[in-house]
Amino acid sequence: MSYFLEQVLNGLSYGLVLSLIAAGFAIVFTSTGVLNFAHGSIVLLGAYLVAVLHDTIGFWPAVLVGLxxxxxxxxxxxxLLVRHLADPNPGTAAILMLGVDIVLLTELTRRIGNQVLTLGAPWGASVVRLGDVTLPTGRVLAAGVTVVAFAGLWYLFSRTDLGVGMRAAAADGPTASLMGIRLSRTAATGWALAGILAAVAGIFLTSFPAPGVAPTVALSAFAAIPAWVLGGFDSVPGAVVGGLLIGLTSALVTGYEAELEPFLGAGFGEVAPYVVMIVVLLVRPSGLMGSKEAVRV
Amino acid sequence: MKHRVRAATLAAAALALAACSTTAPTASGGGGDDVTTGNGVTDSGITIGMITDLSGPFAAGAAVQVTETQAYWDQVNADGGICDRDVTVDVQDHGYDPQRAVTLYRSMAPDVVALQQVLGGPTSAAVLPLAEQDGVYVGGVGWAGSALAYENNQLPGASNAIQAANAVDYMVDELDVPEGSSIGVVYFTGDYGGDALAGAEHAAEERGLEVVAQEITSQTTDLSAQASALAQADVAGVVLAAAPTQLASLAGVLSAQGADVPIIGMNPTFNPSLLTTPAADALLANAYSMTSVSPYDNADSAGVQAANELYASAAPDGAVGWEVPLAYVQAELLKQALEGACESGDLTPEGVVAAFRDGGEVDTEGVLPDGLDYSEVGQSPTTTVFVSKVSRDAEAGLELLDQVSGPSAESFSYGG
Structure with a gap:
């Protein structure tokens, strides 16, 4: 039983980190209609800044710089790029983002080299024990920070003028613009929020139980794509639910691989998130919480 | 007008054919010898190729290998070259893209006598069959068992399956893993991991152990779920065929869960920078490395010392690690093949392949195990590997413990 509980808690805490990344995808999509395939590199960039700066300025100031x-x-x-697209449709922007991702990732890979850069996080490799269940302190912290971050987002979107403006711009840009909402401001806020969420996720993805910052972190961020898609392209709550579902599925399928292997074959844990995503989309084509008219490519 | 178009088309076709064709071997009197030469060899020079990854995921390690390789051949040229000819290395970048690797191979093949390296699993898998058809030597493609089937491929030491089988033998013989217990095998999907799993499964059967396998990809950087599953299965040791990130995560989480069991990683699983991460203590306590090539810190091997000195003078501030002796020995293997081809009077691509397959002695001065045998296509050239322990006292973080050839490694046979 404690083993099951441990895998569930592992999965949920990992899922919350994924949901930070997925929420970033969703916020950029709603605020500017862009499928941001450079998001993985921004996750890596945030973590990289913390890794290279923590020695000189200390961990917490480095986190601030990273965010x-x-x-x-x-x-x-x-x-500089998205706003100047001659043909601002999601397809063109997605290809532009793939290009940005290649440039950012190549430069970060060059800088990191074949090192694994440590983040210098004060929680190190410590763990929290709850009865028989052991959880890395970093993951417990990640869960707490994520919950606070989502509470903050909820407050922003429902209680502040800026957030309401962002929602209005996402629902109907031209009308929102006529009502006096500055689209450039809501778009910039969306990208900035997504960047901050990405950096927070990057810090937790590269601290224990992961060893540190390596270029593959940018790829790990892609694990959040099924969470984003199955949550609905344009829904932050959907991203949270999607992240939790994907985290839980991965942990349980991996944790019970020995029992599942005779039916599903080896390594099903890597495929499971995509299977869940496809099943959800078959039942609910707009995702769990996406709006029906969301544009897809 | 029509004539001119036709003539131009013909000329273009002829040009294309000429570019594709391989040069017919010619008897050369260059340097006063009587050697048959072919692609990549002139009277005064030999050109070898290296298709590597200078812009993709393995760029940093590849750059170390390129530096070492250049320094090695500069040294050879300073000592008089091969067959009275200077050796030039043509280095090209495939960026870990198999299609680009094939295109590069096609363009390089007419101008090189051999390829010292085609770095990467999928990239070398794309190039090897083409190079085999052309009879071109290919070295440095890693240690996957699938590459052994190619006559033109020279593996730098024991294959992944042999490393993994030795890892299991070492656990039983030296690390007190009892018969009847379970061991974990965590492996990358693909040639490298699959081959290691085959070796570990063979050895586990021979030694009366149960295998708990966990397949992962290079994107899996948090191995919490895998570690919990292994701890739950009460494994007495783990064989790891992955990369440094996975080694550190697995060691850290297993240790945090109180499962202080030995973890033995294959060739590329250790990197000295891991000793700065929070997993350092767990690695120092439990991690071993089972490698085909000697680790960087090996005072008893003249070859390793020579490799390290070359690198230190070529890149005084360069990152040190297992890539240094590896690049050196890949160049050394090709040098011996070229010299063999020269001696037998056939310095053509086919002659180079025949020279390393002739069953003659290969001496790498301790960078690879002694007694390498390349005469049998399809089998690992040796069953001996190097065992090292992660240590702060050793340069590049690995302290050499022993060279071993376990009973399961010796009884392992490809296709058998």
Whole structure:
């Protein structure tokens, strides 16, 4: 029983980190209609900044720089590239983002080399024990921070003018613009928020139980894509549910691989998120919480 | 007008054919010898190729290998070259893209006598069959058993299955893993991991152990779920065929769960920078490395010392690690093949392949185990591997413990 519980808690805490990334995808999509395939590199960028700076300025200031750095790069991508697209449809923007991803990832890979950079997180490799269940402290913290982050997002979107403006812009841009909402401002806020969420996720994806910052982290971020898609392309709550579902599925399928292997074959844990995504989309083509008219490519 | 178009088409076709064709061997009197030469060899020079990854995921390690390789051949040229000819290395970048690797191979093949390296599993899998058809030597493709089937491929030491079988033998013989217990095998999907799993399963059967297998990909950087499953199965040791990130995560989580069992990683699973991560203590306590090539810190091997000195003078601030002796020995293997081809008077691509397959002695001065045998296509050239322990005292983090050839490694046979 404690084994089952351990895998469930492992899965949920990992799922919450994935949901941070998935929420970033969803926020960028709703605020600017862009499928941001450079998001994985921004996750890596946030973690990289913390890894290279923590020795000189300390861990927490480095975290601040990491979050700001990722936000600024997001805003710059939007300001310098996305806004100047001659043909602003999601397909063109998606291809542009693939290009941005290649450039960012190549440069970060070059800088990281074949090292695994440590993050210098003060929680190190410590663990929390709840009865028979052992959980890495980093994951418990991640769960707490994620819950706080989503509470903050909820407050922003439902209680502030800026957030309501962002929702209005997402629902109907031209009308929102006529009502006096500055689309450039809501778009920049969306990209900045996504960047911050990406950097937070990057920090937790690269601290214990993961060893540190390596270029593959950008690829791990793609594990959040099924969470984003099955949650509905344009829904932040959907991203949270999607993340939890994917995290839980991965952990349980991997944890019970020995029992499942005779039916499903080896390594099913890697495929399971996509199977869940396809099943959900067959039943609910707009995702769990997506709006029906969301544009897809 | 029509004539001119036709003539131009013919000329273009002829040009294309000429570019594709391989040069017919010619008897050469260059340097006063009587050697038959072919692609990549002139009277004064020999060109060898290296198709590597300078812009993709393995760029950093590949750069170390390129530096070492250049330094090695510069040294050979300074000592008089091969067959009275200077050796030039043509380095090209495939960016870990198999299609680009094939295109590069096609363009390089007419101008090189051999390829010292085609880095990467999927990239070398694309190039090997083409190079075999052309009779071109290919080295440095890693240690996957699938590459052994190619006559033109020279594996630098024991294959992945042999490393994994030795890892299991070592656990039983030296690390007190009792008969009847379970061991974990965590492996990358694909040639590398699949081959290691085959070796570990064979050895487990021979030694009366149960295998708990966990398949992962390079994207799996958090091995919590896998580690919990292994701890739940009460494994007495783990064989790991993955990369450094996975080694650190697995060691850290297993240790946090109180499962302090030995973890033996294959060739590329250790990187010295892991000793700066939070998993360092767990690695120092439990991690071993089972490698085909000697680790960087090996005072008893003249070859390793020579490799390290070359690298230190070529890149004084360069990152050190297992890539240094590996690149050195890949160049050394090709050098011996070229010298063999020269001696037998056939310095053509086919001559180079025949030279390393002739069953003659290969001496790498301790960078690879002694007694390498390349005469049998399809089998690992040796069953001996190097065992090292993660240590802060050793350069590049690995302290050499022993060279071993376990009973299961010796009884393992491909296709058998």
């Amino acid at each position: 700001l750095g990722a936000a600024v790069v997001g805003v710059l991508i939007n300001m």
